[in-house]
Amino acid sequence: MPPLTAERASSLHHAITSATDPATEPGADPGAEVLRLTNVTKSFPGVRALDEVCFDLRRGEVHAVCGENGAGKSTLMKIISGQYQPDGGTIRYKGADTRFANSLEAERAGIAIIHQELNLIPHLSVAENIYLAREPKRGWFVDRAALRRNAQACLDRLGVDIRPDASVKSLSVAQCQMVEIAKALSLNAEILIMDEPTSSLTESETALLFQVIHELKREGVGIVYISHRLDEMAAIVDRVTVLRDGRYVSTHDFAATTVDEIVAHMVGRSLEEKFPERTSTPTADVLLSASGLTRKGVFHDVGFELRRGEILGFAGLMGAGRTEVARAIFGADPLDAGTIRLGERAITVRSPRDAIDHGIAYLSEDRKSHGLAVKMSVVQNLTLASMDSVSNRFGFIDFAAEAKAAKTYIDLLSIRTPSPHQIAKLLSGGNQQKIVIGKWLFRQSRILFFDEPTRGIDVGAKFAIYQLLDRLAAQGIGVVLISSELPEILGLTDRVAVFHEGRITAVLNTRDASQEEIMHYASGHSRPHASGAATP
Amino acid sequence: MSDLSTTTKSVPQSAREPGEPKARMMNDKKKDLIQKFAALASLLLLVAVFAMTSDAFLTVNNGMTIALQVTSIAYLGIGATCVIITGGIDLSVGSVLALAGVVAALAVKAGVPVPLGMVLGVLVGAFCGLLNGLCVTRLKLPPFIATLGMMLVARGIALQITGARAVSGLGESFGELGNGALFRIVTIGDDGFPNVVFPGIPYPVILMVVAAIGVAVMLSRTTLGRHIYAVGSNAEAARLSGVNVARVTLITYILSGSLAGLTGCVLMSRLVTAQPNEGVMYELDAIASAVIGGTSLIGGVGTISGTAIGAFVIGILRNGLNMNGVSAFTQQIIIGLVILLTVWIDQMRNRR
Secondary structure (H helix, E strand, O other): OOOOOHHHHHOHHHHHHHHHOOOOOOOOOOOOEEEEEEEEEEEEOOEEEEEEEEEEEEOOOEEEEEOOOOOOHHHHHHHHOOOOOOOEEEEEEOOEEOOOOOHHHHHHOOEEEEOOOOOOOOOOEHHHHHOOOOOOEEOOEEOHHHHHHHHHHHHHHHOOOOOOOOEHHHOOHHHHHHHHHHHHHHOOOOEEEEEOOOOOOOHHHHHHHHHHHHHHHHOOOEEEEEOOOHHHHOOOOOEEEEEEOOEEEEEEEHHHOOHHHHHHHHHOOOOOOOOOOOOOOOOOOEEEEEEEEEEOOOEEEEEEEEEOOOEEEEEEOOOOOHHHHHHHHOOOOOOOEEEEEEOOEEEOOOOHHHHHHOOEEEEOOOHHHHHOOOOOEHHHHHHHHHHHHHEOOOOEEOHHHHHHHHHHHHHHOOOOOOOOOOEHHHOOHHHHHHHHHHHHHHOOOOEEEEEOOOOOOOHHHHHHHHHHHHHHHHOOOEEEEEOOOHHHHHHHOOEEEEEEOOEEEEEEEHHHOOHHHHHHHHOOOOOHHHOOOOOO | OHHHHHHHHHOOOOOOOOOOOHHHHOOHHHHHHHHHHHHHHHHHHHHHHHHHHOOOOOOHHHHHHHHHHHHHHHHHHHHHHHHHHOOOOOOOHHHHHHHHHHHHHHHHHOOOOHHHHHHHHHHHHHHHHHHHHHHHHOOOOOHHHHHHHHHHHHHHHHHHHHOOOOEOOOOHHHHHHHHOEEOOEEEEOOOOOEEEEEOOEEHHHHHHHHHHHHHHHHHHHEHHHHHHHHHHHOHHHHHHOOOOHHHHHHHHHHHHHHHHHHHHHHHHHHHOOEOOOOOOOHHHHHHHHHHHOOOOOOOOOOOHHHHHHHHHHHHHHHHHHHHOOOOHHHHHHHHHHHHHHHHHHHHHHHHO
C-alpha cells in the first residue's frame, strides 16, 4: 500500500458525504457533542455488564475507551451501535433521545462499527463488500459498472491502492480494514467505532491507519476507539474514558494524563512496572539448535540456538517468517532443508506429534483457530496433548487423574472459569491463552514457542503471562517469544533474533540492543557491520 | 512444576471477569441433559399418544417389533454419529449395507459357512469405510463427495454381481441372526398349537445394545473418543496438539462402514433373501436419528444416547402411524417435520 498523501486524503470524507448526500450538515461545528450516554445500564442473566455508565463523543475527536477484558467495553459499543438495547439510562444522538432497535437502524442513522473480527465476505470482491445489500441497481439487476465506479471513488478518497475487483480473501488484514473504513464512509458515518483496529497491523500499516483517522477527525467524524495498546494512543486520541467492572471510572484529556495513570485507573491500583524482573539467567547448555532451515519461498537458511533457561526473542515485521520457522520446527509445516538438534542429537520432525514427543510445544498466534478446541471443556483442552498420561494402556481415560491434573493447572495459572467443565469458547481471551499454556505445561514440554502470547489480552493478564515466562525460564525451560511488540521483546528476552524476509539478519544480546537497532535489522539492513550502532 | 505453584500466587488478581454472564455458565453436561430431556420427553409423548390411539401399541410384542425395526436405523445412526462428530458425513451406508449383505449371501450360496459369510459382509463394509476414509484424508475430498461416490459405486457393484436379482434359497441358518431371539418362551397349548409367552429378545436388538454401549464407552471414556471430539471441534488445534487427525478420521469411516456391513447382514438375514436394492435412503434415516439426538452437523458435538433416542423417535413414529393407519406418504411428511422441529429447537437453545 503506498503511503496516504495528505492531499489525497484531505478531501476524502467531505467528498464522500457531499457526493452521496449533499445535505449532510454542511456547517456542523467540529467540537459539538454528537453523542451522549447517561447512566446506561445493561444486565445479562446473573451479571450487570454495565452499571450507570456515562460517555460522550464530540465531532472530530477520537475518544478512547479503556478497560480490562470484562470491563464492559464491548457491551458499551454494542449499545452505541444498536446491537443491544440498554435496560436503563438515555442515549442522546445529535440532540435527540434515541433508541435503536437494531444495528441496521444505527447504521442508517450514521453509526458504523468496525469489528475486531472484520466482517467482510472473503469470496466477494472489494466493491461487492463495500456495497453489500446496497448494490446500485438497474432494474432488477446489479449495475456492475456503477458498483465498481462508486467503490473506486471511495477507495481513491481514502488514498489506498486497492482494486475494487480484488477478491477480499487476497487482501492483507490492514487492507481489509481500509475496505471496512471505506464501507463505513460510504454509509455517511458520523460516528465510527473501531474495536482493536491495530491488533494485527504492522507498524507501517498502523501509521497509515492513523493518517486516515486524522483525516476523519478533520472531516468531523467522531471516533470511538478501543485498544489495549495504550502507548499508541498518543498519536491520535483526544480523550479517554476508563471503565472497570462494568462501571464508569473517569474521563481524561489524553494530553493531560499518562499511560501509567490510565492503567492504574483500569486495574484499580498502580502498576509500577510493565514487565517483571527476570529472576534467572540462562545457562550455557544448548537445548535446541537449528541450522540451515529452509522452506522454499518462505524462509531460507535460518539458524539459531536456544539455551536452557533462556528466553529468546523472535523480532521482525509481520510476514518476516518468524511464525513459519516456529511452525516448521514444530512439524506443523514441512521443511525443505535444515537440521534440528536437541542438545547434540539431530532429530527429524515430521508431524506435531513428533515434536511433542521431543518436548517441543508451539502456542499459536491464532488461539481460536489453531490453539483451542473451542467446543470442548477447559479440562478436555488442558489434557488434549497428554491423553496418554491420564489414560491406561487400553486408552480408557482415568477421569479422577484428569480432573486432578486440570485442577492443578487451573490453580497454577489462575484460570478464571466457573467450572473445569466450562466450554472453552465462553472464557475470555486471557483465560483461553492460559488454557493453551497449561496444556503444554502439563505435557512437560522443555521447549516452548510462544507466538504473540499477549495479543488481545488485557494488561493484568499480560503481566501474569510475562511472570509465567520468567518462571518457566527459571526452571530451565527454553522459551522462544515471537512478538511484534518491541517493548515486550526488550523487556523479557535474553537474546533476540531479528527476522527480515525469511532470514535472520542479526542475533543480539537484548541488554545491549535498542528498539531502533532491532527495527534497523528488521527492515532489512542485514549486515551487522553496515550499521555503526550494532555491536552485538 | 511444583515450585511454580508457590510463586504464582503473586500474579495480579486483576484478570477478573465480571462480564461473564451466569447463564452461560451452563456446562456441557447440563446442556447435554437438557437436549436429551427434550428428545426423551418427545419420545415419551409419542408413546403416550400412540398408546391412547391404539390398543395394540403398548404391548410387549409390539415393543419387540419396534426394537427390531429400529435396529437398522440405530446401527447406521451410531456410525453416522461418530463420523458427524468429526465434522464429516457418510452418505454411502445405504448402498454399502446392500453390497455387504449381497456379498455375504453370495458367499454362503457358494458354500461358505454362514457365520463366516456374515463376517465377510462386515469386512466388505469396513473396506468401503476404509476407502471413504482414504478419499477424505489422503485425497482431501470433501466427505460429502467422497461418500456420494461410494454410494453410487457400492450400489452399482451390488446390482452388478447379482444381476439386479435377489439372492434367495439361502437356507434356514442364514435367517438365524435376523430372526432368532434369546430367552424366547413358548409353551404348547391345550389345542396343540404353540403359545408364545415371551417373544424373547431378538438377536439384532442384543447386537444394537452391545454396539451402542460399546461405541458410547469408546466416545466418552477413551482417548480415541476424546480425539474424535477434538477433531470435530477444531481439527487444526487437534493436529497441533499431537492428535493424528487423519487416523482418527479414518477410524470413524471404517466404523461407519463396518456397522453398515452389519446392518446389511442383519437385514438380509431377516428376509432370508439378499436384495441388492435394499437400504435405499437409509443413510438419511441414520443422519436424521443423529441430528434429532443432538449431534451437530458442524462437528464436535453428539452422543450415542442421543442418537439412540433419535432412532427410537423415528421408529416409534413409523410404527405408531402405521398402527393408526396413516399412509406411508403422510408418514414421510410427519417425520420430515419432526426433523425440522427438533433441529430448530436445538438451534434456538444454542443461539441464546
